[in-house]
Amino acid sequence: MNRAGHTPAGSLYRAKVMHRRRVAPLYRFVYRIFYLLLDIDRIDQLDRSLRWFSRNRFNLLSFHDADYGRGERGGLRRWAQSVLADGGIDLAGGRIQLLTLPRVLGFAFNPISLWYCDHADGRRLAVIAEVRNTFGEKHSYLLPAPASRDGGAAYPWIQHKDKNFHVSPFFDLVGRYRFELNDPADELRVVIHETREGEPIFDATLAGRRLPMTDRQMVLQVLRMPWMTIKVVIGIHWQALKIWLRGARFHRKPAPPSTEIS
Structure with a gap:
């Protein structure tokens, strides 16, 4: 059974x-930071019901389709399903939730957004990790469901890629990731x-920790972290400067990967 009806839109x-x-x-x-977890098929519902959140329009917090996938308005599910199909995964119309930073007063930088992809019967079949760097490039990693999952474990979802x-100028491309995720x-x-x-x-x-996505909570979080999205970018460059001053080896940015998905 699709769990969308039993979970909030955001x-x-x-x-x-x-x-x-x-x-x-x-x-x-x-x-400190705050993220939104959005049912991609119910973002318009949030737009209609919340004063301080909008889709594809300026607001205190906003979500813009252009920031994700191929950047097509209304193309979120189409992009995710094409990525999954290339990996042999069919959700049969199941729920997709997107964990992401919102735009705050029109600005956002998302180092990573996670797409949680469920089959219509409620089974989680995949996660797509959409990664951006500060050079305006992005790449996604498809993480299919592990062969076995321990639902009682702190991190029941573990995958390697x-x-x-290229993300950091202080690491080259020789490496491997281990993703550990909870539900x-x-x-x-x-x-x-x-x-x-x-x-x-x-x-x-x-x-x-989860909070309700209400107008009150959104305003409170912005008051607690008013320059959050700008601080993400400034923080990345400030930490990079400190690492460089400590003598870390600098790696030139290589050409972006030839494929959109790994």
Whole structure:
């Protein structure tokens, strides 16, 4: 059975992000953030019911189709289904939820957005990790359901992918990712480990708690973090400067991958 009717059209997650470099020069930083988890077929419903949230229009918080997939207005499901079809996955019309940063006063930068893709019977069949860098490029990793899942584990969803996309100038493309995800509910947990030849070099974590996506909560979160999306970009460059000053090797940006999906 499709679970869409039993879940809200949108939720808000107040969260913390942690980045940790595990090779010299070592560093670690944490910042506050909030994400939205949106049923992609019910975003218009949120637009109609909320004063401070809009789709494809300026508002305090907004969602713009142009920021995702191929950037086609109204093309979210079409893009996701094409990615899944290339991986031999058919949702039979099931729910797709998108975890993403909203635009705040028209501005956003999304280092990673996660598409949680369910079959019509409620089984989660795949997650699409849509990754962006600060050069305006993006690439997506298709994470099919693991062969076995422990529903009681902290991270029941674990998948591995070779690194195919330039993100940081202080790491080259020789690497492998381990994605550890829970099923977003009251708590949200995302962990990405990057390794090179089996040795850990970088960790990124996202941990948050769900709040109702109401006008009141959206205003409260913006008041707590008024420059959130701008701070994401500034923070990336500020941390990069500190790492460079500590002597990290700089890698020139390679050509983007020839394929949209890995």
